[in-house]
Amino acid sequence: MELKQALEELNRNKFQGDLDDLLIHMLHQIGSTDPVLRDDLIYTTFGKLVIEDFLTKEQLTYLLNTCLDDEHLFYRIGERGTDSVFTRSFSVLVVALILEKDREEGFLKEDRMEVATAKCFKYLREEQDTRGYVETKGWAHSIAHGADALTEVIRHPVFEIEKIDECLEVIRACLFKKATTYVDDEDERLLFAIEGLLDQGLSEEKFSKWIELLSTELEGLFQQNGYSVDFFHIKGNVLSFMKSCYFRLIMKEDFFEVRFMIEKVVERWTRKIYG
Known part of the structure; x- marks a missing residue:
């Protein structure tokens, strides 16, 4: 059959x-x-x-x-x-x-x-x-x-x-x-x-540090590759993930420390790239 x-x-x-x-x-x-x-x-x-x-x-x-x-x-x-x-x-x-x-x-x-x-x-x-x-x-x-x-x-x-x-390392690998x-x-x-x-x-502390580490790795990639296509693709993936995470945490009405860290990271990269 x-x-x-x-x-x-x-x-x-x-x-x-x-x-x-x-x-x-x-x-x-x-x-x-x-x-x-x-x-x-x-x-x-x-x-x-x-x-x-x-x-x-x-x-x-x-x-x-x-x-x-x-x-x-x-x-x-x-x-x-x-x-x-x-x-x-x-x-x-x-x-x-x-x-x-x-x-x-x-x-x-x-x-x-x-x-x-x-x-x-x-x-x-x-x-x-x-x-x-x-x-x-x-x-x-x-x-x-x-x-x-x-x-x-x-x-x-x-x-x-x-x-x-x-x-967390596996998720990071997916984003990069x-x-x-x-x-x-x-x-x-x-x-x-x-x-x-x-x-x-x-823990909120470990999660916040992990978010900051993503930004640090992104900075290393920028220093290595500058305004390259690969950099912009990865930056887009990382920041899109963070933004989605931010609003998911708002829905939970919790994790204020993590949300504050995401705000700092997104603002840092927006100012860095777009002034």
């Missing part, structure tokens, strides 16, 4: 085939460049299978392990502008689904959670294709999808507060990727991870 037909049948609750076999075929085509097959059918079906308890614990673990492997999450990692990004990006999105499910039900062994955490960190550091929407092929959105998985790592009951610093201009709400998705860290105990 053709994959599209099988998925359509499953979503109508009329699927009669072998679920293990279907999972294999879905994973094989998880990075299809057909946006209907990839987004509307494969990913949507993964969501249905995971959330609505179609899968056993063994199947969920198999799905997680496969999505984290070198042929999925790290498939041709480092490439830019090629179709391989769809495999990586939608693999990490399925990882986020499974971690969310495990947060509710706790079926993963602790060592699997440790592996998933480490690989999510590694993926966001190493992903170089940061395109959001790709004409005719649909959403790549690698950083947004990776941020979703990072958020689930942070929200998980076994998350260790000792990893807060590493999470070269040749990148985020235009598809990547900053907003990264902020869900920040909110998770605040819930896990990220």
Whole structure:
């Protein structure tokens, strides 16, 4: 049976085939460049299978392990502008689904959670294709999808507060990727991870210092590259993230020290660049 037909049948609750076999075929085509097959059918079906308890614990673990492997999450990692990004990006999105499910039900062994955490960190550091929407092929959105998985790592009951610093470093790495201009709400998705860290105990003092460190790194980049395209792209990403963060914190009616630091940083860069 053709994959599209099988998925359509499953979503109508009329699927009669072998679920293990279907999972294999879905994973094989998880990075299809057909946006209907990839987004509307494969990913949507993964969501249905995971959330609505179609899968056993063994199947969920198999799905997680496969999505984290070198042929999925790290498939041709480092490439830019090629179709391989769809495999990586939608693999990490399925990882986020499974971690969310495990947060509710706790079926993963602790060592699997440790592996998933480490690989999510590694993926966001190493992903170089940061395109959001790709004409005719649909959403790549690698950083947004990776941020979703990072958020689930942070929200998980076994998350260790000792990893807060590493999470902040991973978010920083996303903001400072070269040749990148985020235009598809990547900053907003990264902020869900920040909110998770605040819930896990990220202190206002540490958060404020981290904001200042972003500005310091941006200054170093400016000293090195001057008024270059790369500098302006990264400055735009960093300041857009800070501005989004500022208003998110206003909505929480808290974190006045962090908000004051963001005000100082944004004003500093506005005066520096525009006088």
